[in-house]
Amino acid sequence: MPNPFDAAGSDNEQPTTDTTFAVPLAHAAPSAPDSVSSEGTSTAAAGALVNSATTCNSIIETTNVVRLFGDFVAVSGATLSVKEGSVTALIGPNGSGKTTLMLMLVGLLAPHSGSIKVCGFDPVTQNHEVRSQVGWMPDQFGMWDTLTCYEALVMTGATYRMSPEESAQRADELLNLVHLMEFRGKQAHVLSRGQKQRLGLARALMHRPRLLILDEPANGLDPRSRIELRGIIRELAEQGTTILISSHVLAELDEMVDSAIFISGGRTVAQETVDEARQARSNWQVRATDRAALVSWLDSIHIAFAQNTDGSVLVNIAGEENAARFLKDAITTGVPVVEFRPQGGALESTYLALNEERR
Numbered sequence: 001m002p003n004p005f006d007a008a009g010s011d012n013e014q015p016t017t018d019t020t021f022a023v024p025l026a027h028a029a030p031s032a033p034d035s036v037s038s039e040g041t042s043t044a045a046a047g048a049l050v051n052s053a054t055t056c057n058s059i060i061e062t063t064n065v066v067r068l069f070g071d072f073v074a075v076s077g078a079t080l081s082v083k084e085g086s087v088t089a090l091i092g093p094n095g096s097g098k099t100t101l102m103l104m105l106v107g108l109l110a111p112h113s114g115s116i117k118v119c120g121f122d123p124v125t126q127n128h129e130v131r132s133q134v135g136w137m138p139d140q141f142g143m144w145d146t147l148t149c150y151e152a153l154v155m156t157g158a159t160y161r162m163s164p165e166e167s168a169q170r171a172d173e174l175l176n177l178v179h180l181m182e183f184r185g186k187q188a189h190v191l192s193r194g195q196k197q198r199l200g201l202a203r204a205l206m207h208r209p210r211l212l213i214l215d216e217p218a219n220g221l222d223p224r225s226r227i228e229l230r231g232i233i234r235e236l237a238e239q240g241t242t243i244l245i246s247s248h249v250l251a252e253l254d255e256m257v258d259s260a261i262f263i264s265g266g267r268t269v270a271q272e273t274v275d276e277a278r279q280a281r282s283n284w285q286v287r288a289t290d291r292a293a294l295v296s297w298l299d300s301i302h303i304a305f306a307q308n309t310d311g312s313v314l315v316n317i318a319g320e321e322n323a324a325r326f327l328k329d330a331i332t333t334g335v336p337v338v339e340f341r342p343q344g345g346a347l348e349s350t351y352l353a354l355n356e357e358r359r
């Protein structure tokens with residue numbers, strides 16, 4: 001039976017690649033710290049897999065999670081907490097361990113040490129419970145290529161023990177949501193990369209998961225589809241779905257998420273809200289129609305600045321309140337400011353600062 005989670009491979013495989021879809025719904029016991037096999041891990045009795053949740057404040061809690069591949073430490077200490085109902089970004093450079101961590105959260109890889117709780121359940125020993133509540137969209141699309149889009153979704157519904165009627169209805173609802181209705185009867189292999197991403201998202205949403213984990217979902221999407229994806233994510237969040245999303249496009253995340261977890265070298269290094277990140281920004285770009293007047297005013301108030309090639313200047317002001325005061329003073333003084341904005345996105349600033357520290 002197809003695996004809606006796209007099972008991870010063994011230690012020698014890249015775990016993000018979909019390799020097998022044969023997952024019985026009643027599972028065998030785990031043998032951590034090996035990779036959780038596609039044959040599954042939980043001793044939970046097979047039953048309806050569609051989300052029927054209890055509530056908790058932190059939907060994800062991890063403490064000192066470590067994952068090795070042979071001698072290589074891919075995740076060396078991940079400690080994080082994701083609040084129920086939030087949209088949280090997982091941000092880090094290439095190879096920092098984001099996918100490995102996500103695979104452990106969804107129960108497709110077992111940690112070597114540390115603890116993981118996803119809505120109170122251990123993804124290894126309570127794999128069945130975790131899967132019933134989590135929708136997982138891997139960064140690489142693996143779909144049963146010969147199935148049509150509609151069949152692929154209905155098949156996913158079956159793996160979650162949804163009734164044929166419910167699966168059929170949900171499949172059409174989701175094909176509409178991700179704008180793939182015109183491909184409903186087309187085999188998945190004819191889809192473009194971006195269309196496959198969208199089908200992957202629909203698949204992850206089939207069982208109305210309480211928690212959605214998305215690994216670089218915007219990969220391969222055109223600008224319009226990216227905007228739509230942001231809309232879908234915000235809408236799901238408004239409906240109460242908790243979302244953990246990894247992406248390298250930080251400017252997009254600024255608009256999409258409430259908070260971010262930063263990971264570097266396999267270790268979680270910071271967690272902050274987007275509001276906090278905005279507050280922490282200190283580089284502001286100012287442009288005036290009369291540049292000489294701007295420069296002379298900055299000199300008179302002893303504010304250091306750097307001149308940009310586009311005619312604007314860069315000033316360093318700590319905190320948004322000070323920035324607002326600076327702008328008010330400039331205008332009151334008669335400096336003809338036409339542009340005043342923070343340089344770089346909120347999360348980008350934190351990301352750069354954190355990675356600068358590590359250099």
Ligand SMILES: Nc1ncnc2c1ncn2[C@@H]1O[C@H](COP(=O)(O)OP(=O)(O)OP(=O)(O)O)[C@@H](O)[C@H]1O
Pocket residue numbers: 010011012013014015069072073074092093094095096097098099100101
């Ligand atoms: N199955 C595996 N076997 C050996 N090494 C692995 C395996 N999976 C991941 N790694 C290594 O673990 C590290 C973390 O990989 P991971 O895919 O989690 O990073 P990432 O942060 O998701 O990167 P990216 O942003 O490029 O997608 C990398 O150095 C990677 O080569």
